[in-house]
Amino acid sequence: MSRTRLAEAPYNQSGDLITYVGTNPDRVHEWRPNTPFPTMLILEGTTRGMSAARFVWRSDKGHRYEMFMMDAVDLMKRDAPIWHGTADTWWMVQKRGKNYGIRRATHDDLKTAGHVPGPKSDCRACDGVAYGYESWCPLPPTPDVPHQFRGGPLTRSCLCGLGSKDNIHTHNRETL
Structure with a gap:
């Protein structure tokens, strides 16, 4: 679905997303x-x-965000990173009518923001992002661009869909 990009989003003094400015x-x-x-x-x-x-969400830093039910359904239907009522991923603010809410950032959102697949150290859009335990840019690798192997959570395949021994991963054999 194509979306009009929202340039700015409203926040209060506590850092909470304001859902209605009116x-x-x-x-x-x-x-x-x-x-x-x-x-x-x-x-x-x-x-x-x-x-x-x-849906009402609170961040691990204490900030409050609301999510439209339609976006919650989308979050749950896709490859949702939900565990016991927590969701740890990249988010975007969107506007529906006169209301603001969050949704999971799409690959298009990440690409538009300048993210590149691969190690976070190679991604300029990840500079300064306090997401220290994840060493990869959130944009998954693609099988048409050489990259370091990035294993999926349950398989020996790379997130690009190719096997760990595929030639596209040869420059990083020492980590296999």
Whole structure:
């Protein structure tokens, strides 16, 4: 599905995403550029506004985000990184009608933000991102570009879909 990119998103003084600005623009502490951001979210519950029901998430840093139910369904149907009510991945803010909410960042979002497949040290878009335990850029490798082997969680195959011994991975044989 093609989406119109949202340039900026509203946040309050506590760093929480504001879900509705409406006639109270003074509630907005800052408008941040809308780029993919990594964080672990913990599901708190649901809330209901005048026009939509949403899931409420709290980040591991204490920031509050809401997610439209439609995006929660998409999160659960895709390769969702959900474990006991937590989801640890890259997120984007989007606008539906006059409301703001988060969704999982897509490969297109990550590419547009300048991410490149491979080690995080090779990805300029990952510079300065406090996601220290993951050494790879979130954009998965593709089988048409040489890259270091990046194993899937349950297989000996690379995330690009090719086997670990495929020639595309030859420059990194020592880690196999």
